[in-house]
Amino acid sequence: xxxxxxxxxxxxxxxxxxxxxxxxxxxxxxxxxxxxxxxxxxxxxxxxxxxxxxxxxxxxxxxxxxxxxxxxxxxxxxxxxxxxxxxxxxxxxxxxxxxxxxxxxxxxxxxxxxxxxxxxxxxxxxxxxxxxxxxxxxxxxxxxxxxxxxxxxxxxxxxxxxxxxxxxxxxxxxxxxxxxxxxxxxxxxxxxxxxxxxxx
Amino acid sequence: xxxxxxxxxxxxxxxxxxxxxxxxxxxxxxxxxxxxxxxxxxxxxxxxxxxxxxxxxxxxxxxxxxxxxxxxxxxxxxxxxxxxxxxxxxxxxxxxxxxxxxxxxxxxxxxxxxxxxxxxxxxxxxxxxxxxxxxxxxxxxxxxxxxxxxxxxxxxxxxxxxxxxxxxxxxxxxxxxxxxxxxxxxxxxxxxxxxxxxxxxxxxxxxxxxxxxxxxxxxxxxxxxxxxxxxxxxxxxxxxxxxxxxxxxxxxxxxxxxxxxxxxxxxxxxxxxxxxxxxxxxxxxxxxxxxxxxxxxxxxxxxxxxxxxxxxxxxxxxxxxxxxxxxxxxxxxxxxxxxxxxxxxxxxxxxxxxxxxxxxxxxxxxxxxxxxxxxxxxxxxxxxxxxxxxxxxxxxxxxxxxxxxxxxxxxxxxxxxxxxxxxxxxxxxxxxxxxxxxxxxxxxxxxxxxxxxxxxxxxxxxxxxxxxxxxxxxxxx
Numbered sequence: 001x002x003x004x005x006x007x008x009x010x011x012x013x014x015x016x017x018x019x020x021x022x023x024x025x026x027x028x029x030x031x032x033x034x035x036x037x038x039x040x041x042x043x044x045x046x047x048x049x050x051x052x053x054x055x056x057x058x059x060x061x062x063x064x065x066x067x068x069x070x071x072x073x074x075x076x077x078x079x080x081x082x083x084x085x086x087x088x089x090x091x092x093x094x095x096x097x098x099x100x101x102x103x104x105x106x107x108x109x110x111x112x113x114x115x116x117x118x119x120x121x122x123x124x125x126x127x128x129x130x131x132x133x134x135x136x137x138x139x140x141x142x143x144x145x146x147x148x149x150x151x152x153x154x155x156x157x158x159x160x161x162x163x164x165x166x167x168x169x170x171x172x173x174x175x176x177x178x179x180x181x182x183x184x185x186x187x188x189x190x191x192x193x194x195x196x197x198x199x200x
Numbered sequence: 201x202x203x204x205x206x207x208x209x210x211x212x213x214x215x216x217x218x219x220x221x222x223x224x225x226x227x228x229x230x231x232x233x234x235x236x237x238x239x240x241x242x243x244x245x246x247x248x249x250x251x252x253x254x255x256x257x258x259x260x261x262x263x264x265x266x267x268x269x270x271x272x273x274x275x276x277x278x279x280x281x282x283x284x285x286x287x288x289x290x291x292x293x294x295x296x297x298x299x300x301x302x303x304x305x306x307x308x309x310x311x312x313x314x315x316x317x318x319x320x321x322x323x324x325x326x327x328x329x330x331x332x333x334x335x336x337x338x339x340x341x342x343x344x345x346x347x348x349x350x351x352x353x354x355x356x357x358x359x360x361x362x363x364x365x366x367x368x369x370x371x372x373x374x375x376x377x378x379x380x381x382x383x384x385x386x387x388x389x390x391x392x393x394x395x396x397x398x399x400x401x402x403x404x405x406x407x408x409x410x411x412x413x414x415x416x417x418x419x420x421x422x423x424x425x426x427x428x429x430x431x432x433x434x435x436x437x438x439x440x441x442x443x444x445x446x447x448x449x450x451x452x453x454x455x456x457x458x459x460x461x462x463x464x465x466x467x468x469x470x471x472x473x474x475x476x477x478x479x480x481x482x483x484x485x486x487x488x489x490x491x492x493x494x495x496x497x498x499x500x501x502x503x504x505x506x507x508x509x510x511x512x513x514x515x516x517x518x519x520x521x522x523x524x525x526x527x528x529x530x531x532x533x534x535x536x537x538x539x540x541x542x543x544x545x546x547x548x549x550x551x552x553x554x555x556x557x558x559x560x561x562x563x564x565x566x567x568x569x570x571x572x573x574x575x576x577x578x579x580x581x582x583x584x585x586x587x588x589x590x591x592x593x594x595x596x597x598x599x600x601x602x603x604x605x606x607x608x609x610x611x612x613x614x615x616x617x618x619x620x621x622x623x624x625x626x627x628x629x630x631x632x633x634x635x636x637x638x639x640x641x642x643x644x645x646x647x648x649x650x651x652x653x654x655x656x657x658x659x660x661x662x663x664x665x666x667x668x669x670x671x672x673x674x675x676x677x
Contacts, residue, residue, distance in 0.1 A: 016520050017399055017499050021638045026619045030270055030284040032244035032291045034352075044640045049626075073520065075400035078433060078499075079636060080617075081335040082242065083351035101403060104435050105335060109351035161367075163225050174353060175255070178361050181230050184222040185258075185363055188232050198456030198464045199234055199328070200261055 005116055005143035006096045008068035012132040013058055018072060019079035024088045037084055038091030063136045069096045071128055077106025086110040096141055100125045111164055112174055118158045143168060208474040210371045211440055212406040215346040219329050221363055230363045234328035236263045237314050240270060240292040242333030246356035247295040257299040259362045264323055265296050265303040268313045270619040273582050273609035276306050312585020312611040315339040315553035320587050322452025326441035326468040331358055336553045338429040342422035344441035344471045369435045370480040372405040376413040378487035383668045386421035387555060387652040390428040391493035395503040402434030408473060409439050413487035419448040420559040427554045428635050431500040440472040492669050494540055495637045495650040497528035506667045512536035531639055532647050540665045546628040548579040548660035552616035555633035555653050556584030558591050564657035565597040573605035574663030580607045582614040618643050631659035
């Protein structure tokens with residue numbers, strides 16, 4: 001496993017409280033597939049009412065085409081639990097999101113899709129947005145050493161939950177890891193039935 | 201968590217501890233799930249994943265399904281939902297059939313919104329862990345159950361193992377004492393709490409609501425309160441169960457049977473936060489200071505008392521909040537200083553998992569009785585379930601709404617998120633009893649103002665927002 005989790009162009013989305021209704025609007029949720037959500041990401045911001053791309057929306061700007069790291073602000077992914085939101089972001093080519101904070105359900109959903117979500121202080125997020133004002137940024141993310149590397153030996157550290165780091169580095173199967181505890185699950189079910197038979 | 205009170209636990213900590221199956225690693229526990237509620241939108245990919253990995257549903261008997269998000273509310277038929285929605289509903293029916301999961305489909309008289317039917321059917325009980333692929337699962341916390349929304353990968357995980365990996369959340373106590381004024385409802389209370397804490401104020405926390413104002417609330421009011429806990433980012437909302445809770449559950453279809461009832465109640469009575477339990481954060485509110493609330497912006501923290509004026513962006517000291525307010529006012533078509541009581545409404549929506557229960561409909565009908573929906577206003581009442589609908593019809597509420605010019609619909613999520621054809625058009629202003637005023641949520645360009653059922657009903661009659669608390673006694677709108 002390479003020590004570089006991701007590297008690429010950074011797209012700065014300078015907004016707080018980006019909700020999952022914005023990330024993927026309801027009309028795309030009737031699908032029964034996990035695929036095909038990339039083009040719908042940020043649909044109402046990304047496309048004008050006539051269906052043409054909104055040239056003012058940052059994701060559409062020529063200098064951010066091909067970006068794989070999304071930089072944003074506080075409480076990203078709030079609202080609905082729809083996992084279609086991280087699917088849409090991932091299928092648009094992003095596998096890292098850096099923000100001041102994330103909504104809890106969105107965070108878990110993203111990790112379950114092997115995306116890296118980096119939470120930084122407001123001050124550090126401000127520093128990263130400042131870097132973006134200097135022109136398109138190419139960063140590398142080293143998950144092992146927990147660093148965002150800007151080139152020219154400049155870097156910024158980040159914290160990450162040890163369990164999540166391990167899962168991302170080893171690519172552990174989410175369900176498979178829990179199934180290791182199958183005997184305990186069976187034991188729990190038996191004692192539950194004995195002590196609280198009304199639970200079913 | 202202080203050492204001195206190592207044995208004292210919050211309600212959340214008690215429920216968490218009683219569900220630990222084992223440890224996955226030093227920080228993550230595997231917790232057992234007592235009830236898994238599923239619906240058509242967030243489950244199909246989970247079933248496909250399960251099949252792909254050759255896994256089975258471990259406990260179909262603890263899994264319950266309904267159709268709610270994208271169903272038509274005009275006609276109770278799978279064919280009325282539109283082509284792609286029909287396929288999704290059929291996929292749910294096929295998955296439930298294949299895995300022997302009970303399903304309240306559109307032919308079932310009790311079908312309805314997942315967070316309305318769970319409690320109605322007695323599936324929701326104190327001390328349980330309840331999950332569902334829907335953020336408003338927090339609703340069930342009203343019963344003292346730890347209930348939270350999950351994503352589709354987690355739905356698949358629960359289907360396969362009946363468990364979920366979790367880490368301990370922080371604890372927040374929201375204490376509300378005193379009496380609510382006339383026309384001030386649990387909806388106003390939770391909106392005021394969100395206004396105080398912000399949309400991210402609860403991130404990482406499980407919020408427990410307590411205090412005399414909470415004790416005085418009915419179960420339906422408590423559900424409204426817990427329902428919107430997610431709108432401040434809380435993982436879950438919780439209320440310790442009491443006699444009000446037990447009385448609500450007794451006799452419901454899936455309630456503990458007579459031979460277990462006393463044991464169940466005895467266990468439920470142990471579910472409270474110990475007197476000396478330490479919360480990571482505590483917030484207190486005086487119930488009597490809360491007035492009818494209305495959102496003016498595009499997230500639930502952009503809220504005010506209905507008699508206040510729309511704030512000026514410059515009044516926010518935080519530059520990001522100032523910027524957000526500016527954008528919100530532009531999207532909402534509002535000016536700083538404007539009174540929303542001068543503001544015309546185009547659409548009124550009474551429904552959603554927040555406010556579609558019988559007490560909500562009674563409150564709204566009380567305002568509507570003998571009056572007419574204002575000209576040019578489209579007004580919908582969408583009951584939360586078949587049971588609510590039948591009861592409202594039996595009590596004569598449906599006739600009150602219909603006589604006044606409201607559309608009386610079939611149960612479903614409807615205009616809360618507009619996954620079906622119930623949408624607000626671009627630029628239209630909607631008084632909505634739902635839970636999210638996000639840009640585009642009710643339809644692209646739709647302007648949503650969140651209010652209580654009584655406030656929504658009053659807006660339908662007046663054709664503009666009304667301060668319902670300012671109405672003289674005996675004259676409600």
